[in-house]
Amino acid sequence: MHKDILVIGGTRYFGKLLVQRLVRAGHRVTIATRGYAPDPFGSRIERIRVDRRNETAMRAAFAGKRYDLVFDQMCYSPLDAAIAVRTFAGKVGRYVMTSTIDVYRGVQPSGGALLESDLPVLAQRIDTQYPWHDPKRAVESYVAGKVQAEAYLYRDGSLPLVTARLAHVLGGPEEFTGRLSWYVDALRSSMALRYTDAQAQLSFIGTQEAAAFLDWVGSQSFTGPVNAASQGALSAHALYERVADVLDAPSRTQQVAGMAPGVLSPFDSPEALVLDTGRAAQLGFRFSHTDMWLDNVIRQHDLAFV
16 A cells, blocks of 8 residues: 655665665655755655754644655654654654664663663653754764653654664665774774773664665554664674674774773774664564675775775
8 A cells, every 4th residue: 555655854874775665665755854965766756845953844844734654764852853743743644753772871671682661761851951953962962862852752642653763774885974984994094993892792783674674664553662673783893803804804902991882983882782673573574684784884885995
């Protein structure tokens, strides 16, 4: 059954791959962006140019419009969540917010890996006075913003909501975060990797699988949070060694104590952050293993190394 689908964001990275999948399936797709980035979809989609963070503009742009499904790739704070509620409540059949593994930072798993229920999302404090839209604070506010965005949407309850908590997404040179390329560049520059804990594994997911998962979520009827990750978690140390193996190059590493997450390298961490994907599996989605796609992505970054 073809649907009317809105994707907020969708001109880059796995958001673009999601739109490709939706268009290929024959859905009527609209993307909403500020219009700064080009997209390859031509006349196959509709476009609405709007600033996601401007409530007046959002409500005007979507007045009188209804969608079967909305994918919100750009909800980064409780202010964004409030705009979503006031713009789309009562006008959508299903609302999928792209969230992140980082909402579990500082959360202790009840078992070996992090379950959706390990984050008491309804109990989270919401601070609407913080300057969430200040671009200078975008990095420092990212984790708290995602947590509070989820908390706002669930507490409000007016949207039929799924929050897709994606593991760290890895893609080729189009990956705008530059996190995987950091390790490739470091190896090719003969840099020694300084790391905190070789056993502190993190969950990852490839861009194609992230898009496939979101597409699948949109076709289902369940609500609530759901984790998404490929099998085969890796620590920063293991990822660097994997890069060295794939590129057949020597590696040097040095353990350093007492560093905060991400200081020594993008995925360095003093503690594990591994997602339990049992809920998604129970609902019918099967994830790949990182062995199936990671080496190829590493090679793509190596080709782009200058």
